[in-house]
Amino acid sequence: MKPVIDIIDQQICQAIKTVSGEDSPAMVTVATDAKFGDYQANAAMVLAKKLKSNPRKIAEQIVEKLNISDICEKPEIAGPGFINLRLKPEYISAALLQINSDPERLGIDKEQQSKTVVVDFSGPNIAKEMHVGHLRSTIIGDCICRMLEFAGHNVIRQNHIGDWGTQFGMLVAYLNLEFRTQNSELRIQNSIHISDLEQFYKNAKAKCDADESFEKLSRQQVVKLHDGNSETLNIWKHIVDESRKNYQPIYNRLGVNLHKENERGESFYKDMLPGVVGDLKKAGLAKESDGAICIFPEGFKTKEGQPLPFIIQKSDGAYLYATTDLAALRFRINQLHANKIIYVTDARQQLHFQMLFAVAKQAGWVNENIELVHVTFGSVLGDDGRPFKTRSGENVKLQELLDEAVSRAGKIVEQKNPALDKEQKRQIANAVGIGAVKYADFSNNRTSDYVFSFDRMLAMDGNTAVYMQYAYARVKSIHRKAEEKNIDVDGEIKRAAKLNFTTAEELDLAKHIVRYGEAVEAATRDYRPNFLTQYLYELAQKFSGFYNACPVLDADAASRPTRLLLCELTAQTIKHGLNELLGIDVVEQM
């Protein structure tokens, strides 16, 4: 089923063509005020400007040729030439029944052309615990994957972990120094944990700065690592495995679909780096400048107006983040056959990706059918409006943040519903706590910064996860009560060939349910989860309005099937949005 807004758009374009022979946009939006209808088209103003004619007249001509009577009531023309459209109850009825017959997709079509889309997200740096700075890439990236998968694309999730580089030389040298036993065995298996590693890394760095001989040892270890020295590699591998023990459980808790097989860290590309530099040199793009190998992509300038270098090899021969990203990009196109690559990182990496894309295009690695996208996001801030840190100024560890959210949620559950059994309480606290953190992030426009607040994200009313989860549980409880009263919900719904809307609230809720596809499409197109949360919030509000105004179980026989169906579809839509697309758990009872 095509979203109504697209059908209307198409029909108006058609009418414009018939009237004027022009290809002019229909400019359809959701009406700002329900008074005027459900949709509004500004097509006439645009076309009138083009034709230098009267917009109201044009609107009349468009309406006359408009073939839309199966969906909308007779269009109305308002003001200078707005075309106002109102959906017909018969259409809404048919649409809801169709949605109901398709529980998997809720009537939402797949994209006609399935693409192979690589989504590069999360990408924590190894040997450090994941902190709040990794939250956004991890969950927004996962949500983008879910939306694209639902649209029918072949999504390849890639976790580009930072597992290669000079810091590992330092760490290995440090471990060698501290953990070598007398018979020179390295006792690190089982004895080194991620929380230690972070401290070791700090110690190693301090030692490096203070002690020249240690610095030399570190550099030797980098060389050994690059040369594939087996002992050095083993220690390195242990560090990576240890780090995974930190981030994998976090992914699992967050409901983020990332596993070891999605991992292609920086180290994966190490052998391709000389080829990248060599090929770019051969192509005449990479040149030596001040000892380093650089590319000067067109259109990038320093503050002083000089060409801006994209450095791919330092004078000591070392490769950089940029070199690895070039190798990864080429690998994704040539080996993974990506039609689209989406990178999800914070906005500070914007210039890096702009230059990366420019270089790859100039090198001819990206043909015009391949799309490169950088999806950016703002920072998570503390109450003071500065990047969110602990009181002592450390990064907030993600693990601890999630623990805190779940523990606070547990207290709320205890207060609201002390009679539940322990296991139920635990499950609800988990769903509510983790859901709160994710939903609060999603519900902000991703390009803005937002202030992290447990109190706000766990509020029972407002645009929060728990409000949505509660709405879901409430609808489900209606179903349970119906069963207690021996009402055959599924049977009644099945027998309803046509719905019967008798109140404004029913119609309002029904229209909103029909619009789910529009919201999903918009969120997917712009990679913006907040379009979904906004939709869901309005859905829950409209459900509330409906439920306050309309008895369901005690409704008369003419109304009950319609109302039962509205409840069913509200529940299914919330569940689909929260669970399938945002990866947030719902609970049947709260």
Ligand code: ARG
């Ligand atoms: N490890 C990087 C960081 O922490 C993120 C990686 C993003 N992906 C990429 N292909 N560069 O900033």
